[in-house]
Amino acid sequence: MAAGRTRHQNGDSRQRRRRITPKATPDSQPPMPSGAKLPAAGEQCLQQALHAHQNGRLDAALRGYLAVLEHSPSHATALANLASIHTRQSRFQEALACYQKALQSGDTTPELWFNHGNLQRRLGQGAEAAQSYARALQLNPRLYPAHCNLARLLLAQNRQAEATTALAAALTRFPEAPELLRLYGDALYHQDDAAAALAVYQKLAALQPDQASTYNALGVAYRASGQLQNAEAAWQRCLVIDAGHVVALTNLGTLYRLQKRHEAALVPLRKAVALQPGDPDCVASLACTLIDIGQISAALALTEPALALRPEHADLLGMHAFALVQQARIAEGQACLAKARRLKPANPVAIGNSLFSSLYSDQLDAPALTRLHQALADSLTDYPHPVSVQEPVGSAAATFKAGDKARPFAQRRVQRQQRPLRIGYLSPDFRAHPIGFFIEPVLQQHDRDRFHVTCYALPHAADSHSERLKSHGHRWRDFEGCNLRRMGETIRQDGIDILVDLAGHTAGGRMDLMACKPAPIQALFLGYPYTSGLAAMDYLIADRHLIPAPLEPLYRERVACLAHSFLCYQAQPGTPEVAALPALTHGHITFGSFNNLPKLSASCLDLWAGVLSAVPDSRLALMASSLADAGTRQRFRRHFIERGITGERIDLLPPVTPLTRFLAEYGRIDIALDPMPFNGGTTTCDALWMGVPVVTLAGQGFMSRMGVSLLNTLQRPEWIAADADGYVGIAAALAADIPRLQHIRSTLRAQMAQSGLCDAAGYTTGLERIYLEMMRI
Secondary structure, eight states: OGGGSOOOOHHHHHHTOOOOOOOOOOSSOSOOOOOSOOOHHHHHHHHHHHHHHHTTOHHHHHHHHHHHHHHOTTOHHHHHHHHHHHHHTTOHHHHHHHHHHHHHTSOOOHHHHHHHHHHHHHTTOHHHHHHHHHHHHHHOTTOHHHHHHHHHHHHHTTOHHHHHHHHHHHHHHSTTOHHHHHHHHHHHHHTTOHHHHHHHHHHHHHHOTTOHHHHHHHHHHHHHTTOHHHHHHHHHHHHHHOTTOHHHHHHHHHHHHHTTOHHHHHHHHHHHHHHOTTOHHHHHHHHHHHHHTTOHHHHHHHHHHHHHHOTTOHHHHHHHHHHHHHTTOHHHHHHHHHHHHHHSTTOHHHHHHHHHHHTTOSSSOHHHHHHHHHHHHHHHTTSOOOOOOOOOTTOOSOOOOTTOOOOOGGGOOOOOOSSOEEEEEEESOOSSSHHHHHHHHHHHHOOTTTEEEEEEEOSOOOOHHHHHHHTTOOEEEEOTTOOHHHHHHHHHHTTOSEEEESOTTSTTOOHHHHHTOOSSEEEEOSSOSSOOOOTTOOEEEEETTTSOGGGGGGOSSEEEEESSOSOOOOOOTTOOOOOOOTHHHHSSOEEEEOSOGGGOOHHHHHHHHHHHHHSTTOEEEEEOGGGGSHHHHHHHHHHHHTTTOOGGGEEEEOOOSSHHHHHHGGGGOSEEEOOSSSOOSHHHHHHHHTTOOEEEEOOSSGGGSHHHHHHHHTTOGGGEESSHHHHHHHHHHHHTOHHHHHHHHHHHHHHHHTSGGGOHHHHHHHHHHHHHHHHHO
16 A cells, blocks of 8 residues: 555655756946036046046045045945945945945935845845835836846745736836846746746747756746656757756656656766766755665665765755665654754655654654654644635535634535535555555446546556546546646535545645645545544544554544455456465475565564564565665664574565566465554555465554454454564464465465455445545534
């Protein structure tokens, strides 16, 4: 299930990163010509000072302007030019005093206000500088540098709307000014208006067809608009013009990574890092790609020295944490993520990574996890959500804005006419992914007379399974290129009664969208094995084995329980037949786990070492993507050796593809060991379907009771342990009874096929009953 993968949205932040740097506008205009009338001696001093200033003899010019001020202490030209010299010689306070005195003289010019604004900007007086630029433009609306500097200042202050207005006005006077167009495109982009930004960048590209940075900006806007092929072409064009454009290399490589084209991604990303080895964004993007292909040690070798140079870079900290988590170094990863959150307190990515990785920890009990989830999820309501839209016609629910706490459900009854109930499923995993597999039977079985279903596909690498899901005929909304506002507006305009999130805090999920409450009733289902922590999430769909009534206080949501298991398993086409019991040919028992490596906590490995000690000559086979990495294999092998288990008893295997080959690998395992505290979901179902019994240890939280749910539904409670000793005992007893293992191997698939785990019709009917009950409360 989705709970088995680590969340990281590094790709999105890289796509938004652009260095579109306009040419610098000078901090001051050339020496101002003489202004107010002076006595002859004063006029002579002024002309000599101007001549010296223009020829770079600043000390002589300074003496001349001071001489002018002896004749006329408030002479604006002398004061302004004296301020200019003070500025060039870093005497900023003296310069500021001169500008202020000149402005008080009444003999002001647009250039004087402009130069005053430049100095104020340099001194960090942003608001005052903006006022000075505005005053300069009132006096001379065609003062081009003032338009540019005002826009840059407003953008730097994150006053995007004001910058957009100012730039639109400037472009009426300078409609083809490249610098203004670039700034205007930036302002529109940062207001999440990618379509408008794209039009501006296209005009800029027509004016500057050989400007590399323009094509990089085009690529970013195309990417944000969901036009991925055009984005790729724009970045490739940028690199034709400038083969060493580091940001375009990084953006192109990140696009390839998000499309699962990892080998292609490595080429531009490695070149970017070679060109700028200290750039934290380049390093983070390359590290993420290396992690995706299991090269964890190589990723850490990049992030560790980069963090030594930039220890306060939040995205780099997040990527370093991602690599640590992939080696099951959860405490170290959590420490990095905590630091990243301090740097970006309400950032959804840092929050999601922190929460999801916390589920792997064997140091946090269930109440501590609940407190952490609620505290961090509440901070999502502090994030600047741009959602404020009207409730669709026909719904009696109140309009919710970003930051609103979920109201008591009894106050949010939805009045609907005699029409099908509108269900929305939100997920980045409508593809060949556990969630894509688990949701398919539901999409196949939904009663279309009573339920109208919309699938909201968050950005993901679509594949043939995506097309198969679309073929089931429900309404499909692709959110590629959509910002938060547009997604929220779409869901509201569709009049969704119940929005069901299938991702939670996993990769690609949008808990920030759920926090905006785009639907009157919201539920968490399938993709996240704990509480969301959100006050805006009304329900968590589970079962009574997962969440017995005494454990409901651990969850912020109201718990809605299915009759059997929370999962419905559907074998995929091409699934191999069950293999013969491997112990018969190997002469020993092989325990195994094909779960993701972060699930293998130190406590879990200690438990499994106990199993191996209890069953002499047995072996343990582990398969995970991170085990493609030699350094990671060495760490895990050393853990067992330190506990008295010789290295040759441990088989550490990289994953195999496609799925049919992966499932065939269960032919090497006699007994599967469920990890703890984070159980397997998909992997447990796969093992059972391939005839392999699974031993699990019952815990407290959702993620620690998935094995309990699956085995009880299968009517195999004898494989559920209440404590570590019981776990070892069950595994040893199974290992000692080869005939029993043979019988299990030959009958388990049929037993599973007839159980509630594979009853798609009954499962979907039960889910629909829950939806109707939600509407009645």
